Amino acid sequence: MKHDVHLPNFEDQDKLAFLIFNVFTPDECQQWIGLSEQRGYSTATVNVGGGMSQLMTDFRNSDRLGLNERLRFLRYDPGQYFEPHMDGEFHRNDGSNEQSFITIQLYLNEGYKGGATTFVHYSDCTRNVPCVPRTG
Template sequence: MEYRGRLLGLQDSDFVAISHENTDTATQGKRGTFLVLDDLLTTAEIAQLLAEASAQRFGQPHNKHGEFIDDASLRNDVAVTIRWESVAQLLWPRIQSFLPDHSLRRFGRRGSLNPRLRFSKYGPGGKFRCHYDSPFIDPDDPHNVSQYTLLVYLTEVAEGGETRFVDAEHTPPLVLDVKPKAGRAVVFDYNVMHCGREVVAGEKVVMKADVMVENTRAKLPPGALD
């Protein structure tokens, strides 16, 4: 995994590293990229998001394809999805410059944030088993496909609830736990295994969105670039 947290001003105390004494070595691998951004949202913006999500009816979680997840061994949160164009437009320029050059700045590619925002709430005992995320394909445009997950923490958690990133390239696997902090965001691609560790005390609320990359070159008529 490529770890860019230090480049963005994070301190060692923000992380809990285990299975390896050297956190730099523990987060270097061949596959996957993740980065951590602090203060992506202001206190007022966090309050607005929490108020809107709380006004909705949290219920059984579902995946990005709209299929309900009925497996408490996988995850045991409650969730709600809100289509919120203004929030997607607000956050996209804040994260865009931090994404790897090859994913968005290559000729013919244009990025955006999917306005379909998924809010999840975990109480004590809440957790999400280790897994890989999968891409979302825009049903109205098959050339518009997600490349990254954006995960934003909206609450502080008294104990537990870390997002655990697993570098499975090593034997034994190396892990790094990112502590929930209101306004902190994690961006990662689909080669990164991760899980939500159990909340011991407090309440964890996160917002999840897909970073979309539209292959505009593929949509041009044949010969247009000749």
């Protein structure tokens, strides 16, 4: 089932944002979680542009595990967070000039405090649009 997200800022109305539910079954989500736990996590860094990333624990403090160039599993333990931000694009540095244009997030679990992805209004936080995680 697809659900359109109405972004809170007028200048973003032409941008694409939607939710799709049940991409994975709960059992498949548990399998992905188990695989990521087996592989282990490293501290997540912040993309600072120019193909560089930096550890900035005052801005983002979560653990991640990467299976390929851009696929990441993020795990937020109690007290971990990612401050409000705009996702940046990824530029491949192999001479191909390829870059990313979209972000896809799949939630593998739910039932915890916090964790919503929130589309932030630039000047009025009462107009923020939170998207509460659902398994799958």
